[in-house]
Amino acid sequence: MTTVTAAAPAATLAIDGGTPVSAKAVPFMSTAMTESDINAVLTVLKSGMLRAATKCAELEARWAKITGARHAMTCANGTVALQLAYEPLFACGDEVLVPAWSYIATVSMVVARGGVPVFVDAIPGTFQIDMADAARKVTPRTRAIAATHLYGCPVDMDAVQGLAAKHGLKVIYDAAQAHLATYKGKGLGAFGDVVTYSLYATKNLATGEGGLVTCNDDALARTIGLLRSHGETDKYLHEVVGYNYRMNDMAGAIGLSRLDRLEAQTEQRRRNAARYDAILARIPGLSAPQTTPGAVPVYHLYVAQFDPAAFRCTRDAFCNALKAEGVPTAIHYPRSLPEQPALSKWDRKDTPVAFSLKNRVFALPMHHDLTDEHFAILEESLAKVAKAMRA
Numbered sequence: 527m528t529t530v531t532a533a534a535p536a537a538t539l540a541i542d543g544g545t546p547v548s549a550k551a552v553p554f555m556s557t558a559m560t561e562s563d564i565n566a567v568l569t570v571l572k573s574g575m576l577r578a579a580t581k582c583a584e585l586e587a588r589w590a591k592i593t594g595a596r597h598a599m600t601c602a603n604g605t606v607a608l609q610l611a612y613e614p615l616f617a618c619g620d621e622v623l624v625p626a627w628s629y630i631a632t633v634s635m636v637v638a639r640g641g642v643p644v645f646v647d648a649i650p651g652t653f654q655i656d657m658a659d660a661a662r663k664v665t666p667r668t669r670a671i672a673a674t675h676l677y678g679c680p681v682d683m684d685a686v687q688g689l690a691a692k693h694g695l696k697v698i699y700d701a702a703q704a705h706l707a708t709y710k711g712k713g714l715g716a717f718g719d720v721v722t723y724s725l726y727a728t729k730n731l732a733t734g735e736g737g738l739v740t741c742n743d744d745a746l747a748r749t750i751g752l753l754r755s756h757g758e759t760d761k762y763l764h765e766v767v768g769y770n771y772r773m774n775d776m777a778g779a780i781g782l783s784r785l786d787r788l789e790a791q792t793e794q795r796r797r798n799a800a801r802y803d804a805i806l807a808r809i810p811g812l813s814a815p816q817t818t819p820g821a822v823p824v825y826h827l828y829v830a831q832f833d834p835a836a837f838r839c840t841r842d843a844f845c846n847a848l849k850a851e852g853v854p855t856a857i858h859y860p861r862s863l864p865e866q867p868a869l870s871k872w873d874r875k876d877t878p879v880a881f882s883l884k885n886r887v888f889a890l891p892m893h894h895d896l897t898d899e900h901f902a903i904l905e906e907s908l909a910k911v912a913k914a915m916r917a
């Protein structure tokens with residue numbers, strides 16, 4: 527194990543011409559298909575039934591059971607999953623409380639619906655929506671809360687549901703990054719009006735493109751099902767105006783095949799996170815992500831925080847130095863949502879934590895294929911760069 531000692535001189539960083547900790551980079555993610563994934567797709571291809579059929583239906587049934595929801599519906603991706611959730615739950619002109627720190631789709635789909643996003647600040651340690659700030663921002667026009675279980679960590683759902691109950695608000699949870707996460711012993715499907723998921727190529731459960739929507743209300747599930755497929759109730763009979771947001775059975779087959787491994791892979795992610803937590807606890811100036819009390823995260827991303835005051839370099843320079851040692855990182859996200867040109871119209875400059883996170887966060891490699899050897903490289907590289915860059 528590498529320890530950071532004040533006495534020994536810092537080794538020359540690879541970025542400055544020194545020897546890298548590893549000539550071969552630690553893989554940032556693991557997205558490889560197995561033979562069984564490939565065979566599952568081949569079976570669909572050979573059947574000639576490419577549209578949403580039995581594979582999608584089976585994925586829906588299994589997803590509902592796993593997440594503890596009454597209904598699960600596949601759809602084309604996590605963005606339209608949000609659209610399908612938002613359309614029945616609030617109207618044009620309604621205010622929706624949204625996280626200032628999230629992926630853009632959580633908020634852009636509020637705008638696409640004609641809603642008015644009201645940005646809520648983030649909690650510094652967990653990165654999740656700060657429900658104390660949300661409570662301050664409720665107005666008579668507020669209709670819904672859209673909360674993201676960011677990086678795979680559930681938000682404080684007691685606080686979300688409490689605020690929603692107090693003001694009669696609808697709740698949509700964006701669980702695009704939180705497959706199989708739990709809160710107070712329950713699957714995410716037990717909470718809120720609608721929960722949405724992305725099955726994008728890099729997600730914990732990935733079908734390339736794909737999405738899932740869950741809910742517990744029969745009438746709402748029927749509406750979402752109609753919106754997903756042209757409002758069609760019978761062949762060429764259209765009850766409402768809808769869309770084609772359907773998934774297909776090739777994606778469904780990949781999802782089912784990979785779902786067999788998801789639980790074990792998620793456990794591996796959790797073990798990896800515990801190893802990172804221990805490594806970061808030994809490096810002043812870097813901190814591990816904190817977890818919402820009662821939540822069991824799934825670490826879609828493992829996002830550490832960099833304290834600019836503790837180092838003589840920026841976060842980006844620190845990450846570039848890590849990369850040279852063999853440790854790739856990624857920034858989720860380089861700016862807060864109110865700072866996005868597409869959303870700046872709704873920026874009230876009242877989300878300071880989210881504004882500051884952009885200079886502090888960095889994601890370390892996180893996936894089910896990280897090995898002891900990878901962790902040796904990760905630990906040595908983090909310690910080496912931190913020592914050389916210390917303020």
Ligand SMILES: Cc1ncc(COP(=O)(O)O)c(C=O)c1O
Nearest residue numbers: 603604605629631702724725726
């Ligand atoms: C939090 C969050 N919401 C929504 C989405 C959108 O999902 P998709 O890319 O499947 O449309 C993503 C995808 O990255 C996401 O991370």
